[in-house]
Amino acid sequence: MIQSLNLPVPLHVKDQDLTLRRATPDDLDALRLLLADDPISATRGDNAADADADAYGIALRAIVADPSNDLLVVSGAEHEPLAMMQLTRIPGLARGGSTRLLVEAVRVSSGNRSSGIGSAMLRWVMESAALSVGARLVQLTSDEARQDAHRFYERLGFVGSHRGFKYAVE
DSSP: OOOGGGOOOEEEETTTEEEEEOGGGGHHHHHHHHHTTTTHHHHOOSSSGGGGGGHHHHHHHHHOTTTTTTEEEEOTOOOOOOEEEEEEEEOSSHHHEEEEEEEEEEEEGGTTTTTHHHHHHHHHIIIIIIIHTTTTEEEEEETOHHHHHHHHHTTOOOOOOOOOOOOOOO
16 A cells, blocks of 8 residues: 555755655645646646646545555645655566556656755655555656656666557547
């Protein structure tokens, strides 16, 4: 179970004391802004429009209600989310019945990119969360256009071993 992770946890990043914690409904507007702050997400409709607030609220409640999912944020002293990521535990038959931990929607606010927050988040996933949920593999996908992100993930030890496909349901 993802939601059995022992949170919150402190993250110390470049002389900042931050907290990795579960997202709450109070974070919804900040989460929408984090998504809109990303140029690729913005082209996909994540523009923090007030008209979409209900849809994001429904999605956040669904994630929080699902014991195989969690939405985590990194916050500072003001408790405002500076970064976010979704984790999904996927039991599987492949690789000898291995469980995977999927990392999705990794976003760091533009003012905090290259600050070490993303590295701290993903190292926690790789070193603590994966073991806590019994995962033998941590995986993520990244848009082909995110070349900087690909270099970042590779520096952390991720290997670009697969090619992903998507089908948009209309």
